[in-house]
Amino acid sequence: MKISTKGRYGVLAMFDLALSGNEVPVSLKSIADRQSLSEHYLEQLFGPLRKAGLVRSVRGAQGGYLLARDPDSITVGDIVRVLEGPIAPVECVQPEAGGDEKQLARDCCGRPEVCPTRPVWEKLRDAMVEALDSVSLGDLVRQARERRPVPMYYI
Amino acid sequence: MKISTKGRYGVLAMFDLALSGNEVPVSLKSIADRQSLSEHYLEQLFGPLRKAGLVRSVRGAQGGYLLARDPDSITVGDIVRVLEGPIAPVECVQPEAGGDEKQLARDCCGRPEVCPTRPVWEKLRDAMVEALDSVSLGDLVRQARERRPVPMYYI
């Protein structure tokens, strides 16, 4: 029941990007240094994030990444879905909503009748989706600024 | 973000136990047959479940397992915690409640200041705990009976 480092590091890196203002590109190296992550490993995460349209890249010296959208419009759920796949505690409740749920319900667990435990997993899935989609990068940035007023040189 | 087969099979097997009335012991073999699971694999799950006090065992011929408590007092969360460990999306929010949360908060992610993404994981954890603890075996049994009125021989 854990999310992997992909999800954790991905959210942290995206938070870092959001906190950095989004005016000039931010290099993975600087993110890796600030957040104590492996630069090479971050590369693996930003490929999918770019393809999913959550970040834009700028190649070459002084290049890096920028959020592709407003921080308030990017939820933690968006990031997790890209890096970890569909938010679902078990495969048979993966579509997350609508679609061919009805059909899935019948085949679930390889039995013809409806799986008796399915309702719990659906409830769990919905709770997870709600929790992750209700928090945006903008929210995280504002929370962080409250705790540590402004990124300034006190010392 | 998936729960493993331990959790899935465990909940299904406990549901089977609850559905079976809890008057005579139910053997793992019969559960395995009904739910299409491996008997040997179920054994691995019922050791911990017994040690955690969720089921009682009766050894010998005509033996098997019984729920140790009222089906309404055993939640899906109880079962999942035994078989999958603490319900928490990341390690640094594991205590689930109270305790030395404050202290953990500071050391989280190996940095001295508070981890900026921690609030999301706490929110997710709480949502998961609430979803899993709000459903009992009794609830599942009643739901199942509604759909398939009574376990009777129709054919």
Next chain:
DNA sequence: CCAAATTCCGACTTAACTGCTAGGATATCC
């Protein structure tokens, strides 16, 4: 135009975990 910085891409590695299976000891009912 060159060198440094940086994204981009794919392969490789190591360790741990998952999902079983095997075999046997012990207890109990008929």
Next chain:
DNA sequence: GGATATCCTAGCAGTTAAGTCGGAATTTGG
């Protein structure tokens, strides 16, 4: 006493997690 069970420990093949490595392509500053 034999069939039926739980109990316990070990092993094992396949997958995944978490990174590492090396190098190509692209851009900027000097």
